[in-house]
Amino acid sequence: MRDFNTKIDNDNTSAGVVVADEYNSIFGEAKNVISPFMGLSEVDSQQMIKSIDIASKANFYYDTGSVNVIELTRSATTQQIETLFDGMMLSFMPAIQNTGATTLKIKNLTPKNLFYNGVEITAGFLKTDTVYTIKYSTTNDRFDILKTYTAGAGTTGVFSQGFVKPNNAIPLFVKASPASIKIPTGTSLIVGENTITLSSDYTLSLNSDLDTGIKTGGTDYYVYAKANGTFYISANDAITADRLIGGFHYGLTGEAEAVSGNKTESDMTKIRGINQYSFWDLKFRPVASTKGMVFIGNRWYDIYLLNSEHITNGTSKAGLKIAGGALTNGRLYPKIPLQYGGDNTLTYGSFKWFHACEIAKSHGKELINYSEFQTIAYGVQEQVDASTQDGGGATIQHYANLTSKYGIEQATGTQWIWGNDLIGDTAGTFTQQAVTEGRGTIYSIGNSPNAVILGGDRGNGGNAGSRASLWSNAVWGTNWYIGCRFACDHLQLA
Numbered sequence: 164m165r166d167f168n169t170k171i172d173n174d175n176t177s178a179g180v181v182v183a184d185e186y187n188s189i190f191g192e193a194k195n196v197i198s199p200f201m202g203l204s205e206v207d208s209q210q211m212i213k214s215i216d217i218a219s220k221a222n223f224y225y226d227t228g229s230v231n232v233i234e235l236t237r238s239a240t241t242q243q244i245e246t247l248f249d250g251m252m253l254s255f256m257p258a259i260q261n262t263g264a265t266t267l268k269i270k271n272l273t274p275k276n277l278f279y280n281g282v283e284i285t286a287g288f289l290k291t292d293t294v295y296t297i298k299y300s301t302t303n304d305r306f307d308i309l310k311t312y313t314a315g316a317g318t319t320g321v322f323s324q325g326f327v328k329p330n331n332a333i334p335l336f337v338k339a340s341p342a343s344i345k346i347p348t349g350t351s352l353i354v355g356e357n358t359i360t361l362s363s364d365y366t367l368s369l370n371s372d373l374d375t376g377i378k379t380g381g382t383d384y385y386v387y388a389k390a391n392g393t394f395y396i397s398a399n400d401a402i403t404a405d406r407l408i409g410g411f412h413y414g415l416t417g418e419a420e421a422v423s424g425n426k427t428e429s430d431m432t433k434i435r436g437i438n439q440y441s442f443w444d445l446k447f448r449p450v451a452s453t454k455g456m457v458f459i460g461n462r463w464y465d466i467y468l469l470n471s472e473h474i475t476n477g478t479s480k481a482g483l484k485i486a487g488g489a490l491t492n493g494r495l496y497p498k499i500p501l502q503y504g505g506d507n508t509l510t511y512g513s514f515k516w517f518h519a520c521e522i523a524k525s526h527g528k529e530l531i532n533y534s535e536f537q538t539i540a541y542g543v544q545e546q547v548d549a550s551t552q553d554g555g556g557a558t559i560q561h562y563a564n565l566t567s568k569y570g571i572e573q574a575t576g577t578q579w580i581w582g583n584d585l586i587g588d589t590a591g592t593f594t595q596q597a598v599t600e601g602r603g604t605i606y607s608i609g610n611s612p613n614a615v616i617l618g619g620d621r622g623n624g625g626n627a628g629s630r631a632s633l634w635s636n637a638v639w640g641t642n643w644y645i646g647c648r649f650a651c652d653h654l655q656l657a
Contacts, residue, residue, distance in 0.1 A: 341436025
């Protein structure tokens, strides 16, 4: 028998090609071995050659079809599949993203429906940058797309895989009423070993689909999917038996609250009860914690003023004490972050710009720029404060007329907040100033640099408002009426 070891080497040279007589002799030798036992006719030999040619080529096919009609083929020099058989598998990359149910055909064979986990695929399932492996089922007379990623319950496994949205550029959820949301048609996700694909909108209500308790203003809620294809809402963000897919904030603005400040009825519709700007999901969310935040102009912002117990409660939570630079009027000093020497009992003993930066960074957030603030605070009643509304309390709470159109609470007229903008004196002599609590010195002119404070406090209503700013506070200054609120970047996954 001839030695073909030096011939089958994928080298298209004269030394690496099996010529016709040598190629035929391969099957001749195979026939000599098989014939004494079962016989091998000329037709059988031809079928062997054809089968080996098909199997020896890559199983990747090219899509040359149109939307929702996939047509797969290989190069003209490659033997095409002439019939379908049970369990046959191949791979392809769609040429066009589908907009609904889709068929798939190979060469001139009859088209077959394309399914995933027992359900016909829906709009947006197929992506043009993804390779899919399919398997033919004789019993069902269809192609099934195989799972090519790890599924997991709860928040384990691959974070966003097995989660298909109709539109990745916007949040998954749609506000249906002050207490209900919709999960839209076309949503597809894996829970455990099962895939859920919605063929119609799925409505969830805080009045009927909350796992325990009753709806409560100022609460973050989470949406879970169960393996049986149902969904529910919970205030618990650590359930592992089911898959967490997103959430929202049920704010302090009442479900029937009247229009106030400079807000319109349209504005109120978005923030009454469930805050429409707070929707997030696995592919559309803040880079930091999702708790108590709203999405405005491609950034996320804290709904509430910073509280003193931010290590335990996060930076944005209702019903707590406002963090300030002195204990006047019920304010409390903020806790020192663990990253900067804190132990969840130590406080700063003041609230300087330095401290605000450290607290923000410890939570993966940032101070707010003046240019941002005047946008996110719009909708409040301008040039008024909270001094006549609660008798001087220091609680993070709801003032209808001081809530912005985005649902940001106590946006103005309650507590100045440290901003991110800095300015410095330009006239005078540079001097060194030991004002950094032993962490070096500041070499500057006069009483600078100064950090902007924004929004106005509760004792100076005539100056408070969505564009209110004060630029005379040094970064080492501290006052009871200066607090903070933070922002963070947006994370959007394809």
